[in-house]
């Protein structure tokens with residue numbers, strides 16, 4: 001069974017699918033691992049470190065992809081510089097495991113199905129207890145929550161901690177975190193470690209205790225509807241509830257030095273939490289970091305991938321923050337990938353068991369078909385859209 005680690009060609013992607021430590025573990029289990037020349041370079045893992053772990057280094061991209069039984073990647077397959085898609089490099093019947101963004105870009109699923117590839121999308125791993133070690137969205141969101149606070153602290157024209165000095169006393173920064181899921185909780189913990197006074201808000205009342213246990217104040221908004229869906233995720237709320245939450249949070253946004261937004265409802269555009277009017281009420285010099293920037297933004301003023309100043313407020317819309325911490329991001333992602341590989345490979349042979357809920361949820365294409373109904377719907381919606389233009 002040959003496992004291959006591709007070099008990422010997406011320019012903004014510094015992570016690598018496996019680090020040398022996990023390569024050594026897979027080899028110990030009797031699997032062969034090939035790594036493309038320079039695959040770990042931008043994560044500071046050298047070819048010689050992979051070689052020392054027992055991997056074969058391959059410089060010929062077509063050979064690496066073409067010989068792989070399981071190809072591991074971070075970013076979805078891309079168009080290659082010299083033409084053609086990376087998907088075409090895979091041999092028919094091979095397995096691809098990567099972030100695939102199949103709901104945002106369902107065309108890639110069609111390409112994979114056409115090529116008879118069995119593909120698994122790391123975004124589709126369910127957030128269940130058994131799947132925790134494979135949950136790449138969580139491992140990477142935690143990195144993003146941490147980095148968002150550091151970015152905010154660097155952009156804020158103030159200290160975060162309270163300081164008593166001979167030259168006077170500095171009041172601590174006030175940080176307001178909106179959305180207390182994986183990224184939000186890590187943002188709370190990081191802001192607290194830096195000495196800020198932290199408040200947090202979420203529509204799911206279940207997170208109140210977690211927020212408080214991290215030393216933050218929970219901003220409670222009592223809503224007359226169920227806000228939690230199956231699997232513990234948030235549900236989209238009604239217009240009346242949106243109005244009610246905006247009334248309550250407006251005051252907290254106004255008083256904050258830093259607002260970090262991390263709200264999401266799976267499969268939907270990011271909920272709009274911070275309006276232009278709210279930004280206009282903030283103190284000049286305040287900072288907003290919007291982690292939902294690439295899904296439309298939680299803040300009305302956000303521009304994805306840009307830092308802008310609006311009415312004296314700096315609004316930062318970072319994309320792919322985990323890639324800015326590639327050593328640890330790759331280490332955690334490697335663990336997520338190897339856990340999934342171990343579920344799929346038994347006695348050195350591939351055994352895809354669709355009765356397993358994790359396998360069933362994460363598998364996007366198999367035997368020439370798109371297996372996932374939501375991806376099929378997204379593809380259908382896209383072709384209708386193209387047809388009407």
Ligand code: NAD
Nearest residue numbers: 141144179180181182183203234263264291292319320321
């Ligand atoms: P998560 O699902 O764990 O948490 C999202 C939280 O938002 C949930 O607790 C949910 O209850 C809450 N929420 C939903 N609607 C809300 C509303 N109207 N008001 C308040 N809270 C609401 O998600 P996560 O893994 O923590 O990711 C959070 C966001 O960060 C996502 O948008 C994700 O795509 C993004 N992210 C960005 C980067 C980056 O580099 N920019 C990296 C990783 C994740």
